[in-house]
Amino acid sequence: MEPIYARCDKSCNQSFYVKHFKEDKLHNTIEKTYFNCPNCGQEYVCFYTDEEVRKLQKKQRELQRKLKWVTDADEVKALLIEQDKLRAATKERMDAIKQKVEQQHEQ
Ligand SMILES: [Zn+2]
Known part of the structure; x- marks a missing residue:
């Protein structure tokens, strides 16, 4: 995925570039793509896939x-x-x- 510019609008309000997206397998075959705020760790979900x-x-x-x-x-x-x-x-x-x-x- 392309890097995106994001702002931590749920928590600390810091702006940052996201270059690394994380993936987590949930139950069934669903995978979650997300990133965390580098400042406070707040999680932001990009999308879910199955x-x-x-x-x-x-x-x-x-x-x-x-x-x-x-x-x-x-x-x-x-x-x-x-x-x-x-x-x-x-x-x-x-x-x-x-x-x-x-x-x-x-x-
Ligand atoms: Zn934050």
């Missing part, structure tokens, strides 16, 4: 590789539409997992 999301992400990477060498305009167009669909499906799935995981934490 097998379905990882499959979708793999498809997206394959599609992006294809897009680099495909020159036919119609084919490019079709691939871009497919890419949008995959992105939307990934986001939807990630949101659903996030909701599920965070609900379980609250119980």
